[in-house]
Amino acid sequence: MGSGKTTIGRALARRLGRRFVDSDHEIEHRTGVRVPIIFEMEGEAGFRKREASVIAELSQHAGIVMATGGGAILDAANRAVMASTGWVIYLDVPTHVLLDRTRHDTNRPLLQVADPRAKLEGLREQRDALYREVADLVVDGARNNSQAAVSRILKEWEKQCAHST
Numbered sequence: 474m475g476s477g478k479t480t481i482g483r484a485l486a487r488r489l490g491r492r493f494v495d496s497d498h499e500i501e502h503r504t505g506v507r508v509p510i511i512f513e514m515e516g517e518a519g520f521r522k523r524e525a526s527v528i529a530e531l532s533q534h535a536g537i538v539m540a541t542g543g544g545a546i547l548d549a550a551n552r553a554v555m556a557s558t559g560w561v562i563y564l565d566v567p568t569h570v571l572l573d574r575t576r577h578d579t580n581r582p583l584l585q586v587a588d589p590r591a592k593l594e595g596l597r598e599q600r601d602a603l604y605r606e607v608a609d610l611v612v613d614g615a616r617n618n619s620q621a622a623v624s625r626i627l628k629e630w631e632k633q634c635a636h637s638t
Contacts, residue, residue: 475574475581476564476614477622478540484623486538495540496527503527508542509581517544525551532558543596546603556607560633562626563604564614568593609633 479495486493497508500523504511511520524541525548531539532554539559545551555561566574571593575581586592605611610629612622 475571476543476566477619478543478564480619481564481614481622481626482538482540484619485626488623488627489538492534492537493540494531494534494537496524496531496545497540497542499527499531500524509585521545521548524548529554543600546600546607552603552607560609560630561607563608563611564622565601565604565611566614568597570615571597 479498482495483493500511500520501507504523506514508520511523515523521544524545528539528541528545528551531537541551541555545555568590572590575584575589575593584592610626612625614622616622
């Protein structure tokens with residue numbers, strides 16, 4: 474949530490010559506409504522069910538770069554799918570940076586609360602270990618230079634590919 478998954482994912486896909494897919498955008502495309510409306514109508518549980526289905530389906534496509542929603546990691550099935558079908562990158566961003574990036578974003582239902590900082594801290598506490606559990610690479614996502622992050626990811630990807638051949 475505000476870590477740069479979509480921005481970095483798009484840039485990475487472009488550099489690799491691959492298709493980019495954002496699971497949240499795919500859900501919006503399929504339903505015809507924005508994520509906050511899905512949360513409002515179906516609750517978080519309904520949204521997470523849709524999210525798991527989309528991630529499972531998209532993970533069957535070879536050669537794509539996929540950004541998942543921040544909460545996708547909470548579902549054990551999602552973690553298993555990501556770990557078994559992809560090369561998982563965790564963009565690790567401190568809470569204060571996430572707060573700054575999302576301060577005026579009304580398209581994030583989980584942050585429409587009285588204390589967004591506390592909410593972000595709670596989400597980080599809940600999710601960080603799960604991200605680290607499945608990540609093939611942890612990248613410092615606090616910097617605003619997405620191209621530097623993409624270059625770091627590509628460097629590690631090339632190393633990984635060289636070791637697997």
